[in-house]
Amino acid sequence: MKLAVVGGGSTYTPELIDGFARLRDTLPISELVLIDPDAERLELVGGLARRIFARQGHAGTITTTTDTDAGVADADAVLLQLRVGGQAARQQDETWPLECGCIGQETTGAGGLAKALRTVPVVLDIAERVRRTNPNAWIIDFTNPVGIVTRALLQAGHKAVGLCNVAIGFQRKFAALLDTAPGDIHLDHVGLNHLTWETGVRVGGPQGADVLPKLLAEHGDAIAGDLRLPRQLLDRLGVVPSYYLRYFYGHDEVVRELATKPSRAAEVAEMERQLLTMYADPQLDTKPELLAKRGGAFYSEAAVDLAAALLGGGGSPHQVVNTLNNGTLPFLPDDAVIEVQAAVGAQGAVPLPVPELDPLYSGLIAQVTAYERLALDAALHGGRERVFRTLLSHPLIGQYEYAEALTGKLIAHNREHLAWA
Template identity: 55%
Template sequence: MKVAVIGGGSTYTPELVSGLSAERERIDVTELVLHDVDAERREVVGGMARRMLARQGFAGSLEVTDDLDRAVDGADFVLLQIRVGGQAARLSDETVPLLCGCVGQETTGGGGFAKALRTVPVVLHVADRVRELAAPDAWIVDFTNPVGIVTRALLDHGHRAIGLCNVAIGLQRWAARLLEVEPDRVLVDQVGLNHLTWVRALRVDGEDVLPRLLAERGAEVAAHVGLREALVGELGVIPSYYLRYFYCHDEVVEQLRHAEPRAAVVAALERELLAQYADPTVDEKPVLLERRGGAFYSEAATALIASLTAGTEDIQVVDVYNGSTLVGLAADDVVEVPAKIGREGAEPIPQLPLAPELLGLAQHVAAYERLTAEAAVTRDPVTARKALLTHPLIGQDLIVDDLLEGLVAAERRRGGELVAL
């Protein structure tokens, strides 16, 4: 099996490499290619990956390259984990919206919008080369945020793709610790859109323990997702922690205005991580990586690859076309739901309808994602404005104009273009 990692210079890569190597019994990787456009990151992360693989007795080949065609040629799996514009772009995504009184976050609201417009064209270019050069039945697995919009763009353009996020596996591992059971006994019934999900059932050995968990450990659940216990109790579900941006918008905006931007924190962490990776004596992923975010990322990735390869039909939470899974959303909306994973892909598990208080928000954001995916391809400013006008965290005419102008100006200062203003 050949696996190509696009964005292989990411500081996440050592965790992914470690996971792929550790799962040799389930995933027979004979060729691993790390592709990145950043020469320094390629050299540092590639060297770290090489030492890790040697320590783990990896018998396959590792190649590090900036040649996209070479990376994807003959690949069975192409993993996307890119950040177009780097942490500098993330910084403007987080700070420009705050000037307009909107949440500044890299995947949600105006920041997520800018990231999508910057990312989708690059991802589609990669996917076109995959279609041309990779194995006939190759899978594209997308970790690149915003996962829902990027996956939608891939599927809309006919690519064989599945989106993957670490929120569900993170909740599973947290719940297992709280309940003092092994993680593989816990099934998370998480539904919605990427970064807009609710856990409506939490099954341990088939029994739904969510009502008891909310009744007996409600304060701990609420603290974990950053919401008030009373709100979580009223909803009767576990919202994704990204729902804070919707349910507590004004409070979060005020906090963000007085906090160091996450982009600056991550940039400092990455500098320190890359310095550790450059040390020729380091051949294990450092503890510092746990502070980077993306917990259990490699485990989710390897589990998905293993199931797609072996056709195990186990249940994992992934991002796929809705079809008829969630009533009230369009068939071609990309949803994040539990699905059976087999050789032919992901088959979503049938779901009960979303409650009105959940469905209404999901419909709003799904409409925004549809328009944003279109704007990312067409670069049409009117479509871009419609997308922002549709987003429930923005949605006002003058704010839309100010926000779009601010995001476009910040992108131009970096030499890029979001829309044709």
């Protein structure tokens, strides 16, 4: 089995490699190709990846290349984890929206749109290269904004599934609180990428007993603390929102915080500098502890589980993924991409039924879905007016003066990545 990772020079990659090594019985990889345009980073990451495989006794080969066509040729699955513009672009995404009093974040609001505009054309080009070399290969997208990028891939007819680590993070957290195995926890997880709620937590599978009320009653303070939301809000909702909902439920508070502290991008850039120094050590053959602070917790386990299921070698039968709605949420169009539990196998991902949602959640989902549709149109066709309309539609912006000012700033900060600008 051959897998290719586009963005293989990422400092995330050793987390992925560690998972491939530990879970080789679930996903028996014989060849792994790391692809990245940055040859220097690729050499450092590739060297550590080989040492991790060797230490853990994995017999598979790891190669590196800057040539995307060569790297994806004959791959059974291609994982996308790229960041167009690098941490420098992320730093901009997290700062210039604050000048207008709006959230500065790399996956939602104006910063998230900027990332989508930079990313979608690049991802579609890579996907076409995959289709030319192996039209049967699966594309697993971990590149943010996952919902918009996955919708672009599916709209273009690619075999693609989107992946996020939010759900597996909740699964592991809840399993620890309940003192049970993570595999025993089934989440009633619903929404869009980075806009989701856990409406139920079941032990033993989709038909198991819902222990969410027990979790909130006994561990509500700990859960709320992790989310940085008031305990009282969780009790009133009776669900657990993802931590990205804080940008919506506490917008002004978050803007004040972001304006008075270093950006997450700056923190990550410093971590990356330290990690790359560590990766250069020829004696290092395990992922460093610092990597846990980089983000992407449990990404490797989620990626292995999804790839194994898609390639027919195993994996969990039900997984939280990003895939086509196809009537699952009746208030959305069929071609919307939602993040829910799905039956995953060689045929792809088929969403499990979702009970009728409270309008408190379905209304916000519908509005952000409309934004994502406009965002994809802007990413595919460009144009200042499309950017303005997309920003105006976003619930974190929504005022014409903000949308107009943010349009100018977005274009000015991303001109080198926008072919139409």
